[in-house]
Amino acid sequence: MMTRSGLIWCVLALAAAVAAFTVKYQVRDLEDTLAATQSAIADSREEIHVLKAEWSYLNRPERLAELAGRYLELSPMAPAQMGSLIDVPLREVPLLDPLDGEETGTLVTFKVEQP
Secondary structure: OOOOHHHHHHHHHHHHHHHHHHHHHHHHHHHHHHHHHHHHHHHHHHHHHHHHHHHHHHHOHHHHHHHHHHHOOOOOOOOOHHOOOOOOEEEEEEEEEHHHHOOOEEEEOOOOOOO
């Protein structure tokens, strides 16, 4: 008959074997996940490369100039359309204290239209 220490060693060996097989299959699953992720990254990089090539093709200056001529009604700027910085109207903007939000003064600036 087995002694008590022999039985303990057998149980420990069996537990170690079960743990080793469990870890082995977990590692195999993680390796499969890693391979799938690496494959997805490679596919994404290839797609990015294709999209960059398409973007370069679509943004060629001669193509854009031809499209602008076809669809936009632009003409060269006339000298009379040029203005001076003095012609730009000024406006007063209230300055607010960042701590309490109270008005601390005004700032004179160029008029900016908000969209």
